[in-house]
Amino acid sequence: MKTAILKYNAGNTRSVLFALERLGVEATVTDDPEELKAADKVIFPGVGEASTAMAYLRERKLDTLIKDLKQPVLGICLGMQLLCKHSEENNTDCIGVFDLEVKKFQSPVENLLKIPQIGWNNITGLHSVIFEHVNQNDYMYFVHSYFAELGSETTAIANYVINYSAALQKDNFYAVQFHPEKSAEAGQNIIESFLRL
């Protein structure tokens, strides 16, 4: 099995690579179109800012390449947000696999909430094959200021200020807002389920 991690200017690629290594899986970090297309699984990681990341992907035509991939793709954090239609972060048009808007958390005035959300939050309403080996209300590690709204493609819900999409799925595209590579055993199980697809 060939697993490719997309190389671009917003990455926690090293953490993802190490998480795969802990599962005994060797992966390539690449932005080579042929290598990406030939991979059995593609992971689209991300820690960074949406407009800079999209500009980088567009310049290299990686945005259309990602959208046309037929094998299972897993978007993580910013990777998930970039798979949505549009992000409020610097008013950025994204790849558009998921027909959803990415918005910024707004803290209620009367009850100061810290933004970004940093830490472990529980996920509910799980219904995707990648959650086969996690339980409702298991905790995942989140670090983000922007979130994808709820929609018909939502496969897990988290709550911070409001309910939002902790995970999405459409056809061969899977995406999670949290960092499975940093979410202890529960996160490891999700990556493992994805790799088994």
Place this chain on the structure above:
Amino acid sequence: MLTKRIIPCLDIKDGRTVKGVNFENIRDAGDPIELGALYAEQGADELVFLDITATNERRKTLSELVTKIARHVNIPFTVGGGISSVEDVSVLLNAGADKVSVNTAAFKNPQLLNDLSREFGSQCIVLAIDTRFEDGDWFVYLNGGRVKTDILTTDWAKEAVDRGAGEILLTSMNNDGTKQGFALDITGRLSQNLHVPVIASGGAGTMEHFADVFEKAGADAALAASIFHYKEMEIQELKTYLYKRGVQIRF
């Protein structure tokens, strides 16, 4: 619900943990990787590695160690100690650290916080403050608590957050090592007035101290070293206690 975090802190010197007793289930308690992985397994929510090495080779040794930790530990971790430039941070994040903490260098050159947050994002920049209560207020101390400043902790924390610090790691020197509880007053003042998470440090002795710092001071996370290293408290036992008290905790 977002949970409160329990964070064991490991002091590192020349690639080895400084504190730490004999843990039955690991071969080498002086090995930061083994100890870190053990804490992760026991339910720690994050780890902090504080490098106190003073030699010239420290940077290379530290980045190699960070990569080894990142390979083996499946929870987020912060690396701190003597970090003073964008280059230092770049090396550590590329080596696999999730966050870095800066202290004295940021105080002496506050622009560093602007530069770091612009370059890497606020979410991975932790500002550590050592503070002491005297003459009626809390003041910032530098160089591991050896150098006093006349700047109020509340003022410095606010400026640091405005400049891009994404979290504050607050250590009360009055409380550190006493096992009499965290400094609820200053932790609460920062936590209620800043829009970034506050990690309380210094003074943990009992499980109730953790409950107090979360419930009374509103801390987002609590850090401790010796009570975990000397096995005076098991993380799992602490989390069970907090859970039963109704504190939001990953369990």
